[in-house]
Amino acid sequence: MDSSRIEKIKERGRIPNHVAIIMDGNGRWARSRGLNRTAGHKEGIESVRAAVEAAGHLEISALTLYTFSCENWNRPKTEITTLMSLLLTTIKNEVDELNEKNVRLRVVGNLDALPLAPRIGIRNTINRLKNNTGLQVCLALSYGSRQEITNVTRSIATDVKKGILDPKDIDETLISQRLETAPIGDPDLLIRTSGELRLSNFLLWQMAYTEIYITETLWPDFRYEEFFQAIEDYQARERRYGKVSEQLQQL
Numbered sequence: 001m002d003s004s005r006i007e008k009i010k011e012r013g014r015i016p017n018h019v020a021i022i023m024d025g026n027g028r029w030a031r032s033r034g035l036n037r038t039a040g041h042k043e044g045i046e047s048v049r050a051a052v053e054a055a056g057h058l059e060i061s062a063l064t065l066y067t068f069s070c071e072n073w074n075r076p077k078t079e080i081t082t083l084m085s086l087l088l089t090t091i092k093n094e095v096d097e098l099n100e101k102n103v104r105l106r107v108v109g110n111l112d113a114l115p116l117a118p119r120i121g122i123r124n125t126i127n128r129l130k131n132n133t134g135l136q137v138c139l140a141l142s143y144g145s146r147q148e149i150t151n152v153t154r155s156i157a158t159d160v161k162k163g164i165l166d167p168k169d170i171d172e173t174l175i176s177q178r179l180e181t182a183p184i185g186d187p188d189l190l191i192r193t194s195g196e197l198r199l200s201n202f203l204l205w206q207m208a209y210t211e212i213y214i215t216e217t218l219w220p221d222f223r224y225e226e227f228f229q230a231i232e233d234y235q236a237r238e239r240r241y242g243k244v245s246e247q248l249q250q251l
Contacts, residue, residue, distance in 0.1 A: 001224050006057050009228065014235045016188035018062040019055060020210070022202055023047070025194030025218030038082050043220035045090055054227040055135055056101055062136040062184040064108070066202050070144035073113075087141075088118040091125050098125075102134030108180040109143030136184055145204040152178045181206055189234045191227075193219045211237055 009015065026040030033039070048065065055063045068083060098105065105126050111119055122141075152175055159165035176182060186206040190199075195216040199207065213230045215222070 001053070001057065002228075005228055009058060009231055009235070012232075012235050015058055015231065016060060016211075016234055018064070018185055018187045018189075019060055019230075020064040020066070020187035020190045020203060020207070021051060022066045022190070022192040022196075022200060023219040023222075024192060024196055026220060028194065029218040029220040037079060038086075040220055041083060041086055045086065047219055047222045048090075049094075050223040051227055052098075052103065052135065052137055053101075054224050056103065058231065060135060062138060064138040064140060064181070064184070064187060064203070066143070066200070067139045068109075068141050068143070069201060070110070070142055070147055071201065073142070084115050084118050088121045091118070091121045095125050095128060098137070099129055099132065102132045103129060104132040104134065104136045105129045106136055106138040106184065107141055108138060108148070109141045110147075111141060113142040138181070138184060140202065144201045145199075145206075146201055148180055149205055175205070179205060186210065188239075189213060189230065191215070191230045193217055193222050193226075209239070211239065 023044060026044045027037045028040075029043065030037050030040035051065070052063060067087070072083075073080065105122075107122060107126065111122065114122070122139075155178060156165065156170060156174070160167055160170075176186075181203065186208070187203060187210045190203075190207055190210050190212045192212070192214050195214060197214060203210075211234055213233055215226060215230070217226050
């Protein structure tokens with residue numbers, strides 16, 4: 001890893017607090033090499049390591065990784081079994097290093113939908129790392145943003161029905177506070193690999209003003225250099241939130 005590059009990025013400032021990544025392209029990476037999809041998923045784990053390490057060095061607060069969507073349950077059973085096995089193995093292999101790096105683990109999505117072994121492994125890892133104060137790595141597992149928003153809506157409707165909540169008090173802040181990502185806030189930057197131009201039911205509410213960075217790089221090839229390029233691209237942007245440039249210059 002290029003330490004001088006890291007220092008230059010830090011000196012430039014405007015580093016995102018929260019980065020989200022749609023990790024896409026494992027299957028295409030494997031097919032282009034005449035390998036099965038499992039090889040792509042395995043190589044993608046190295047990219048996860050690189051992203052976590054790079055984010056830690058840049059002192060980014062949170063890194064959310066779209067690991068397994070609700071829709072991914074529709075994939076072939078053999079692939080799902082492989083993915084769950086890789087998830088469990090990776091969690092077990094990485095927990096000591098994550099602890100040394102002061103990383104905390106979070107999960108958004110329906111963790112109960114996962115098979116027993118990875119579910120227990122993830123919960124044990126979360127518990128072991130819960131007192132760490134550095135980078136928060138958030139895994140989106142069996143996650144879908146529409147499902148999340150539906151659950152929030154249902155919880156608000158229930159509170160209104162019980163008389164706990166007045167409909168007049170329902171606003172954007174209340175909804176945001178009930179989202180699973182509330183503890184880490186909205187992403188400042190979304191990175192999507194493999195050149196696809198869609199959000200894929202990922203953090204739809206949270207990404208209302210998120211900067212989006214698309215790279216043609218397939219996820220298994222996404223390492224330190226590609227992560228730094230995404231951050232540098234973000235640093236060059238002007239986040240206006242509906243205002244004009246002149247208004248920002250007056251702040």
